[in-house]
Amino acid sequence: MKSNFFFPPSASRLLLSAFCLLLLPLEACFAQDMRSLKEAAHFVYPTSFSLAYGMGRNFTGFETEPNGNISFEIQQVLAYQFTNCFFTGIGTGLDFWFYDKKVSTFIPIFANATVKFMDKKTAPYIFTNIGYAFKWQVEKKIEENVFYGSKAGIYFQTGVGINLKFSEKISLLFSVYYKMQQSAIQYRETDLLLAETNNQLFHFLGIKIGILY
Numbered sequence: 001m002k003s004n005f006f007f008p009p010s011a012s013r014l015l016l017s018a019f020c021l022l023l024l025p026l027e028a029c030f031a032q033d034m035r036s037l038k039e040a041a042h043f044v045y046p047t048s049f050s051l052a053y054g055m056g057r058n059f060t061g062f063e064t065e066p067n068g069n070i071s072f073e074i075q076q077v078l079a080y081q082f083t084n085c086f087f088t089g090i091g092t093g094l095d096f097w098f099y100d101k102k103v104s105t106f107i108p109i110f111a112n113a114t115v116k117f118m119d120k121k122t123a124p125y126i127f128t129n130i131g132y133a134f135k136w137q138v139e140k141k142i143e144e145n146v147f148y149g150s151k152a153g154i155y156f157q158t159g160v161g162i163n164l165k166f167s168e169k170i171s172l173l174f175s176v177y178y179k180m181q182q183s184a185i186q187y188r189e190t191d192l193l194l195a196e197t198n199n200q201l202f203h204f205l206g207i208k209i210g211i212l213y
Contacts (some may be wrong), residue, residue, distance in 0.1 A: 041082055042081055043081070044089075045079070045213055046076075046077045046079065046173065047077075047211055048075045048173065048208050050209075051207060052071040052177070052206025054067030055067055058200055059198055059200065067202060068100070069202065071098075072096045072098070073206075075091055079091075079114070086113075088114070091108075091109075094106075094136075099149075104149030107133065108133040109134070110129040111131060112129050125163050129155070133152060133154075151197070153182025153183045157178070158177060159176055159177025160175060161174050162175070163212070172211060176206070177207075178204070181201070182202075185200065
């Protein structure tokens with residue numbers, strides 16, 4: 001059964017909740033750093049690698065099955081640090097989904113906001129990425145009927161982690177995160193007949209390691 005993309009109220013509430021969490025520590029961070037705002041302000045370049053596993057279930061066109069996708073993602077963000085506790089910017093990367101010997105590749109482009117809870121060498125932080133993931137590669141021949149992640153769609157990621165500051169210019173970042181990708185499942189009955197496309201949301205839980213410089 002073919003359907004249009006949708007964005008359910010539950011997903012909208014999730015986006016709003018993530019945004020509200022980012023606001024919680026901002027007042028303290030800005031108050032703490034206002035005296036040295038000029039010294040703290042500069043461009044930063046977070047680079048990260050992440051691995052995530054699919055959660056929940058998806059309708060393949062024939063039946064409902066667990067989300068078996070494994071996502072490996074590389075990200076690069078160009079951001080401006082306003083204080084020692086807050087930076088925001090834009091990012092892109094490559095997101096590879098692996099499922100049943102098939103690969104689906106996305107290019108996400110997103111806005112990033114990251115907030116540290118304190119200006120210490122070791123400090124917890126939260127982040128949110130919101131944007132759109134473009135399709136780079138679509139499988140031409142679909143074997144065993146099902147192909148996951150066949151369309152571009154809304155991209156959302158949020159997580160919590162630890163910032164380990166090694167110097168004034170370099171920090172290591174470790175985090176756990178939730179990711180949501182709006183995409184579709186395509187399946188065909190033969191190599192020549194594309195049967196249906198099922199649009200839906202894919203959910204992931206993952207870990208991320210990065211460097212901030």
